[in-house]
Amino acid sequence: MEPTTLSRPARQTDEPGALAHDDGAAPPPSPAVIEVRGLRKSYGQQAVLRGIDLTVRRGEIFALLGLNGAGKTSAVETVQGLRRADAGDIRVLGLDPHRQRRRLRSVVGAQLQSSSLPERLRVGEALRTFARLAGDVVDWRELQDVWGLTTLRRTAFGALSGGERQRLFIALALVNDPRVVFLDELTQGLDPTARRETWELVRRVRDRGATVVLVSHSMEEVEHLADRVAVLHEGRIVACDTPARLVTRADGSVRTCFTLPAAAGRVRLDHLPGVDAVTRAGPAVEVVGDGTTPLLVAAELVRAGILPDDLTVRRPSLEDVFVRLVQRTTSGEVAA
Amino acid sequence: MTTATPARTSSVPARTTLAALTGLEARLLVREWAPMLFAFVFPPMMMLVLAGVFANDGGAAYGGADATDYYIAAYLGVPLAALALMGLPTALAGYRERGVLRRFEASGLSLTAVVCAQALVTAGLIVLAAGLVLAVAAPVYGLPELHDPVGVALGFALGTAAMLSLGVVLGLLARTARSAQALGLLVFLPMWLLGGGGPPPSVMTDVMQQIAGALPMTHVTDVVRDAWLGTGEIGRPLALTAVWLVVGLVLCAWLLRRRPDRV
Incomplete structure (x- = not known):
């Protein structure tokens, strides 16, 4: 029972767990x-x-x-x-x-949010011991090498930087x-x-x-x-x-912004398909529309012989969506 | 319910796990010995002072023994209490506080295995610290004649097990290393003063004697000292030590089974 069905753009891979195939056919769901x-x-x-x-x-x-x-x-x-x-x-x-x-x-392997190791425990020692405790199913030296920990093998956990600690934790999660x-x-x-x-x-x-x-x-x-x-x-x-x-x-609004060059004549954009609003502030123009709007706006501008050099497209980010979801949920509108 | 491939089973024997963990703990201890300094320095130092101060005393107040011999034998038990009741709980609670226990648990190591490894390492330290008491006493005062080596070994082993189990209980109850340290000190001090490291029972008030009788350390000291000096029967204190061991193990098992929601 998934909150939403799985549907992901094709990712080219031969893994058995691949989520989609590049032949366009609907993939069977991975187990x-x-x-x-x-x-x-x-x-x-x-x-x-x-x-x-x-x-x-x-x-x-x-x-x-x-x-x-x-x-x-x-x-x-x-x-x-x-x-x-x-x-x-x-x-x-x-x-x-x-x-x-x-x-x-x-x-399963785990890197926990608030966990640690004894301060004096050395990197190589930690990998060797945890690998042994896991039944020596992987070569801990190889793991040490793969995760860039070989030069740190004699360094105590307490002397590692944040990034080095995380590398060690990931390596330990894989022993x-x-x-x-x-x-x-x-x-x-x-x-x-x-x-x-x-x-x-x-x-x-x-x-x-x-x-x-x-x-x-x-x-x-x-x-x-x-x-x-x-x-x-x-x-x-x-x-x-x-x-x-x-x-x-969550929100298909895409904003296309540009500045009309001084010599440019007027250009009409609000009739384009998918456009919701056009706002002008002097030479600055902002067009709000769906995902195709930037292309249609650009084509219309080219057709009119207008070539702004600062055209930008702003699509909503995951952060925008997240904030909206959280606000809607907090105010009682359950989003999903 | 659709699921991916079934899980493989872990095949690491418990003995291998315990040996690896114990070895690891021992190595770490060698690198961080400063917190254990108290347990190694305090008992021989106090033994030297008390055995020297009361060198001319002895007789009935000391169970018929020479005061110097009394304190040498009695102080075999002091490092036992210091390490089991202060060192072990602090180390265990420190692991919990810093998230080391969670790291171990996330790797499939049970809390019981970690506790056992720490207890084993502490037991090794206890033997070393008790040996240090004798090594310091020998050239200064000479060692008293050993009457019942089996009784001494039995009392020392049983006492170590009992005190370690109580130390584990303290370590599992305390949430932080500092609280474990405070708790350990609170338990250790009366045990040391009334349980053999301070004045002999005959000079204590009735209340003090009653309190001393209720402390496990008193019985451990009685067994070791009486077996070494031949100053009394060891059956009763040995049985009482065994009772404390059972109490400690039951509490340990309960605390470990209770398995806190978050270690």
């Missing part, structure tokens, strides 16, 4: 690796999750997006069996996270060769360069064959990484789809 029905969780009197339904399919990067305190961490930690659900049914790879925790732990990896606020506190490096690492995790569940409150991160995103607000999923479709569904 679900996580299924959640009616998940509820409270802390004392405070309800944090108020009945969540989710399906995560194999091979995708699935993001859970929400404000701080929206219940994202509670949701993923309950799904992993690190917290107990008050109600609801959860299956991860067919396993009950609470009753079959031990079996589940051998096939059991997991089929599902949970990454919670992975790039929090990282500088832009480290953040982008980390995104690349997440893609590599998926490329290695794992399904990734990403928890984030960063719109930019979700737009860059996620195949699908579920927006969690006040303990409920208020929308779930691909980032692109969420944006398109």
Whole structure:
């Protein structure tokens, strides 16, 4: 039971978990690796999750997006069996996270939002020990090499930078060769360069064959990484789809702005199909319309011999959509 | 319900897990020994002072033993209490506070395995610290004659197990390292003063004796000291130590089974 159906533009890949094929045919849905029905969780009197339904399919990067305190961490930690659900049914790879925790732990990897390692523990030592504890199913030296930790192998955890710690945490999440990896606020506190490096690492995790569940409150991160995103607000999923479709569904308004050159004559744009409004402020013009408006406006301007050199197109971002969804939900209009 | 491929099963034996974790904890401890300094310095220092101050005393007040011998034997138990009741809970609560336990749990390691590894490492430290008491006493005062080595070993082992179980209880109850430290100190001080490290029971008031009788440390000290010096029967204090061990283990099991919603 998915809040919205899965439909994603083609991504060329040979992975069995690919979400769409490049031949245009409707792809068969990948098997679900996580299924959640009616998940509820409270802390004392405070309800944090108020009945969540989710399906995560194999091979995708699935993001859970929400404000701080929206219940994202509670949701993923309950799904992993690190917290107990008050109600609801959860299956991860067919396993009950609470009753079959031990079996589940051998096939999932996790980077938790607020976890740590002993300050004096060295990088190589951590990888070696955790790999051993996971049954030596992967070569920890290879993992150390792949994640750029070889030069840091003798460095204590307490001396690592934020980005280095995250690399180590991702590597540790992979020591059991997991089929599902949970990454919670992975790039929090990282500088832009480290953040982008980390995104690349997440893609590599998926490329290695794992399904990734990403928890984030960063719109930019979700737009860059996620195949699908579920927006969690006040303990409920208020929308779930691909980032692109969420944006398109929520608001199709596209703004085309330009400045008329001084010698340009008048040009009429409000008759163009899809145009909702044309606003002029001196030579500055803003045309509001649907997704085809920028092309039609540009064609009309060319036809009229007007070639503005500052034409810009502003499409709504995921952040715009997110803010609107949150405001609508808060004011009682349930969006999804 | 559609699901992807079934999960494989973890096949790491519990013994391997415990050995790996214990080795890791031991290595970390070697690198961060400063917090344990108290447990190594305090007992031999106090033993030297008290055994020296009361060197000319002895007799009935000390169960018929020489005061110096009394304190040397009694102080074998002090590092045991210091490490089990202060070092272990602080380390355990510190792990919880910093999210290390969550990291371990997310990797499939049970809280029980982490607790057992820490207890094993602490047990090793206890043996070393008790050995240090004897090593310091030997050249200064000489070691008293050992009457019942089996009784001493039994009392020391049972006492270590009992105190470690109580230390684990404190560590599981405290939410932060600082609160564990405070709690540990609160428990350790009366045990040290009334349980063998302070004045002999015969010079205590009735109330103090009653309190001392209720403390597990008193029985541990009684077993070790009486077995070493031959100053009394060890059956009763040994049984009482065993009772405390059972109490500690039951509390540990309950706290571990309760498994907090978030470790």
